[in-house]
Amino acid sequence: MRAVVEAKVKGGAAGAAVAGLVVWLLGAYVFPGDVPEAVTAVVDVVVPGVVAFAAGWLARHTPRTDPDAVPPQDPAPLA
Template identity: 45%
Template sequence: MSELHEASAPSPIETKVKAATVGGAGSAAVITPAALWLIDELWFNGTAAPDVPLPLVGLVGLVVTGVCAFVGGYLARHTARPDLGRS
């Protein structure tokens, strides 16, 4: 029971988590607007104000952010965690 109350140093944030966070945030700020611009130019008469329907804007944002976060986490190097030990 004393093991539960021992104070320990916090574990460092793993590389994959950092990469997925940066990928998701970066895509929301840069890639999603670019994708929406491209969709507007190709299918919604790009000469007028953006005519992309709001549900499609949300869906594109969700898909682009999710894919970029997944790819960033997948491609990041694994952080070794010897402190977890198998028992």
């Protein structure tokens, strides 16, 4: 049986990859040579968070197919 990686997890991983790409682009085109440490720190914090949030918000829910899962039940009525 093959495990399915949920779309939200893929989005979080993509955020980390995009942050690395952004830092590289900044070093190549904006800051010739070295990217300032403060800029790298902000990019490393902000970009993965924004990408992961957007991916989680836009991704469809991955249904669970666990045969042992207990189906949700209606709450008990208040007496």
